[in-house]
Amino acid sequence: MKIGLLSRNRNLYSSRRLIEAAEERGHEVQVIDVLRAYMNITSNKPTIHYKGEKLEGFDAVIPRIGASVTFYGTAVLRQFEMMGVYPLNESVAITRSRDKLRSLQLLSRKGIGLPITGYASKPDDIKDMIKMVGGAPLVVKLLEGTQGIGVVLAETQKAAESVIEGFMGVKANILVQEYIKEAEGADIRCFVIGSKVVAAMKRQAPKGEFRSNIHRGGSAEIIRITPEERSTAVRAAKIMGLNVAGVDLLRSNHGPLVMEVNSSPGLKGIEEATGKDIAGMIIDYIEKTSEVGNTRTRGKG
Ligand SMILES: Nc1ncnc2c1ncn2[C@@H]1O[C@H](COP(=O)(O)OP(=O)(O)OP(=O)(O)O)[C@@H](O)[C@H]1O
Numbered sequence: 001m002k003i004g005l006l007s008r009n010r011n012l013y014s015s016r017r018l019i020e021a022a023e024e025r026g027h028e029v030q031v032i033d034v035l036r037a038y039m040n041i042t043s044n045k046p047t048i049h050y051k052g053e054k055l056e057g058f059d060a061v062i063p064r065i066g067a068s069v070t071f072y073g074t075a076v077l078r079q080f081e082m083m084g085v086y087p088l089n090e091s092v093a094i095t096r097s098r099d100k101l102r103s104l105q106l107l108s109r110k111g112i113g114l115p116i117t118g119y120a121s122k123p124d125d126i127k128d129m130i131k132m133v134g135g136a137p138l139v140v141k142l143l144e145g146t147q148g149i150g151v152v153l154a155e156t157q158k159a160a161e162s163v164i165e166g167f168m169g170v171k172a173n174i175l176v177q178e179y180i181k182e183a184e185g186a187d188i189r190c191f192v193i194g195s196k197v198v199a200a201m202k203r204q205a206p207k208g209e210f211r212s213n214i215h216r217g218g219s220a221e222i223i224r225i226t227p228e229e230r231s232t233a234v235r236a237a238k239i240m241g242l243n244v245a246g247v248d249l250l251r252s253n254h255g256p257l258v259m260e261v262n263s264s265p266g267l268k269g270i271e272e273a274t275g276k277d278i279a280g281m282i283i284d285y286i287e288k289t290s291e292v293g294n295t296r297t298r299g300k301g
């Protein structure tokens, strides 16, 4: 097969591993920096050019589109879809998963367990909003945050009020969420391929910290998950329309709660923690599933 890897940097661990796994299996891989691709959207003959040449003959594309290039990156991916190229994850599913509110709404509609979550733009009554989500302690999250930055635990009503007021004062988009204390500073990353969790790791925050992000000093180890956790992760990926997803769960005393569903989950942490060849499994999955039009949007993007 000829596989396009949509990635801004071929030297990142995930890109390197995917190239390696594809080449080991006899496939040809071209790395495409989406920002450098340009497209012709004339009726009926979608084309993509790259460095002066037409991109042709691809059987599949693997999107590894960073959050900061979602808009243009998904447009390039959509163009591939319109050309009949099989996408590992579809553009519509990626767009959907990048919108945290939309994702939570979709998951809630299907009855997936979620922490009680509130969202507001300019509430007149912050006290009532806090009451609505069950009161302090609360987790307040900047929607644009990653790696745990902008995730704050407000332990008291007063702290919650002032954190929310503070974020709103600088016009930040925030979520206000029930604090799952019994998770004890851990979350579980389930790596889903197709309809299976192929690997799972537990990330544990250091002492005195509730955020399990590796960037915040968290540590990762392989973990056995329960059948309920397994089915929750698989269902969440499916609801988002993602073939490959990183589903983050919190263990609450009323079952697994989905924190988020990631459409370009990194391979480094999970391969190191579990010793599994996730890149190889992704390429095997593409071999089994890549067919023209084998997407929910039937190649219409
Ligand atoms: N409602 C919650 N209850 C308990 N712990 C939480 C809750 N929300 C988040 N955490 C902890 O804080 C960490 C960071 O939160 P989250 O994953 O939402 O933000 P982020 O990692 O900054 O964002 P992103 O994953 O998009 O980069 C989680 O991994 C988890 O350990």
Ligand SMILES: [Mg+2]
Pocket (backbone or CB within 6 Å): 147, 148, 213, 248
């Ligand atoms: Mg996170």
Ligand SMILES: [Mg+2]
Pocket (backbone or CB within 6 Å): 260
């Ligand atoms: Mg996240």
